[in-house]
Amino acid sequence: xxxxxxxxxxxxxxxxxxxxxxxxxxxxxxxxxxxxxxxxxxxxxxxxxxxxxxxxxxxxxxxxxxxxxxxxxxxxxxxxxxxxxxxxxxxxxxxxxxxxxxxxxxxxxxxxxxxxxxxxxxxxxxxxxxxxxxxxxxxxxxxxxxxxxxxxxxxxxxxxxxxxxxxxxxxxxxxxxxxxxxxxxxxxxxxxxxxxxxxxxxxxxxxxxxxxxxxxxxxxxxxxxxxxxxxxxxxxxxxxxxxxxxxxxxxxxxxxxxxxxxxxxxxxxxxxxxxxxxxxxxxxxxxxxxxxxxxxxxxxxxxxxxxxxxxxxxxxxxxxxxxxxxxxxxxxxxxxxxxxxxxxxxxxxxxxxxxxxxxxxxxxxxxxxxxxxxxxxxxxxxxxxxxxxxxxxxxxxxxxxxxxxxxxxxxxxxxxxxxxxxxxxxxxxxxxxxxxxxxxxxxxxxxxxxxxxxxxxxxxxxxxxxxxxxxxxxxxxxxxxxxxxxxxxxxxxxxxxxxxxxxxxxxxxxxxxxxxxxxxxxxxxxxxxxxx
Numbered sequence: 001x002x003x004x005x006x007x008x009x010x011x012x013x014x015x016x017x018x019x020x021x022x023x024x025x026x027x028x029x030x031x032x033x034x035x036x037x038x039x040x041x042x043x044x045x046x047x048x049x050x051x052x053x054x055x056x057x058x059x060x061x062x063x064x065x066x067x068x069x070x071x072x073x074x075x076x077x078x079x080x081x082x083x084x085x086x087x088x089x090x091x092x093x094x095x096x097x098x099x100x101x102x103x104x105x106x107x108x109x110x111x112x113x114x115x116x117x118x119x120x121x122x123x124x125x126x127x128x129x130x131x132x133x134x135x136x137x138x139x140x141x142x143x144x145x146x147x148x149x150x151x152x153x154x155x156x157x158x159x160x161x162x163x164x165x166x167x168x169x170x171x172x173x174x175x176x177x178x179x180x181x182x183x184x185x186x187x188x189x190x191x192x193x194x195x196x197x198x199x200x201x202x203x204x205x206x207x208x209x210x211x212x213x214x215x216x217x218x219x220x221x222x223x224x225x226x227x228x229x230x231x232x233x234x235x236x237x238x239x240x241x242x243x244x245x246x247x248x249x250x251x252x253x254x255x256x257x258x259x260x261x262x263x264x265x266x267x268x269x270x271x272x273x274x275x276x277x278x279x280x281x282x283x284x285x286x287x288x289x290x291x292x293x294x295x296x297x298x299x300x301x302x303x304x305x306x307x308x309x310x311x312x313x314x315x316x317x318x319x320x321x322x323x324x325x326x327x328x329x330x331x332x333x334x335x336x337x338x339x340x341x342x343x344x345x346x347x348x349x350x351x352x353x354x355x356x357x358x359x360x361x362x363x364x365x366x367x368x369x370x371x372x373x374x375x376x377x378x379x380x381x382x383x384x385x386x387x388x389x390x391x392x393x394x395x396x397x398x399x400x401x402x403x404x405x406x407x408x409x410x411x412x413x414x415x416x417x418x419x420x421x422x423x424x425x426x427x428x429x430x431x432x433x434x435x436x437x438x439x440x441x442x443x444x445x446x447x448x449x450x451x452x453x454x455x456x457x458x459x460x461x462x463x464x465x466x467x468x469x470x471x472x473x474x475x476x477x478x479x480x481x482x483x484x485x486x487x488x489x490x491x492x493x494x495x496x497x498x499x500x501x502x503x504x505x506x507x508x509x510x511x512x513x514x515x516x517x518x519x520x521x522x523x524x525x526x527x528x529x530x531x532x
Contacts, residue, residue, distance in 0.1 A: 035066030232372030235421030254298030280329020306346035
């Protein structure tokens with residue numbers, strides 16, 4: 001009766017233990033954590049000490065991944081080759097092994113060093129393979145100290161086999177989840193690269209809709225051979241876009257040569273582009289290749305092409321038509337294979353209309369035209385640009401300066417006639433002169449009446465006012481100064497500008513306004529000033 005009662009109680013404990021283990025294994029995706037908890041349950045419920053779970057690694061080695069009753073150092077020593085020691089033998093044969101007294105077993109390595117076998121107490125070892133279908137993927141083993149008790153190794157082995165089956169299914173589930181996650185990460189990485197290829201360019205920051213359209217045009221135009229004309233105000237990043245087109249093309253491994261046409265006189269520009277022969281002019285002591293030759297097989301970028309003289313336009317047209325030229329002082333024709341990219345901030349159509357730019361050259365370079373929007377038309381990119389410039393400057397200067405939301409708001413409202421180049425200069429100038437670790441609103445030059453763009457107004461006649469937009473205020477125009485009725489304030493402004501020959505200062509006096517108020521009003525109603 002007592003034996004039956006004892007057997008019944010033992011069966012209940014094992015059933016409760018299996019239930020607890022199944023709950024643990026399904027509770028978390030942290031495999032190492034769940035295995036440790038399973039071994040702790042075995043230790044507390046069934047008096048099994050020093051439990052270990054070893055799994056086969058990618059290297060083919062059997063390694064302890066979870067243990068109970070062992071220190072971190074002892075766990076680290078738990079490495080076995082297949083067939084090595086008792087644990088390695090279980091892995092190799094796929095059969096359970098019971099060692100009644102580990103001190104008497106020559107195959108027992110005690111690799112972890114966790115067992116003290118010199119005290120005379122008998123320690124038995126039970127090891128069971130962890131299988132998935134017919135494949136052995138690891139070993140679960142436990143120690144039992146027999147303190148005079150009659151061991152029931154058969155029952156212990158059967159119970160551990162059930163636990164091993166549960167662990168095996170869990171391990172495979174975790175591996176399947178890990179594989180699926182890896183596949184998802186690879187797919188995500190692939191899609192990100194694909195999206196970057198379509199909607200992003202290296203060294204160009206632009207998440208606004210207009211810049212995304214530019215990126216799409218660049219990716220569409222880059223693989224071809226067509227001449228590209230980049231248009232936009234100064235400082236919008238035409239050279240960066242030109243480089244992007246080159247490196248996205250099949251010519252990316254060939255030279256990218258750039259020339260600023262506005263920086264050289266006609267004579268120097270001809271020598272720079274076409275090269276010269278020895279003795280062709282004073283100082284020509286040797287033959288020199290021009291930029292066309294240096295760019296052979298690659299890309300030639302002609303910046304500010306709208307500023308070249310009419311005489312040189314004729315020479316350039318022939319080269320672009322024939323892809324053939326002669327060096328200065330030479331008579332030998334040289335053929336080149338280049339991709340031409342040009343850029344200008346001028347209104348070429350207007351220049352053609354005024355006979356300042358050859359129409360045939362205009363049509364020759366205006367094959368694929370990409371317009372780069374000014375910064376004021378993509379203000380949502382300003383925070384990203386500011387962050388980029390701050391990171392760059394902090395890295396160069398080994399500093400940690402940030403920008404306050406108030407200062408960033410001011411930058412968002414500025415007009416930025418110099419576009420990205422001016423924004424970068426403003427960030428660098430402000431960062432250099434800031435005494436603290438954060439750029440505040442008061443640190444900005446425009447808040448100290450030191451804005452360089454504002455100072456330039458007195459030296460030119462910009463078509464659009466360049467004061468920060470945040471200072472634009474509604475202007476009520478005095479009607480008593482007018483001799484007639486108008487339907488709107490915009491009509492009165494246009495009438496005054498027409499009366500004064502589109503001279504802003506005269507129109508302001510006619511309407512009894514200051515020049516600044518007139519500028520605000522023209523900007524407010526988006527009236528473009530005509531030039532004569």
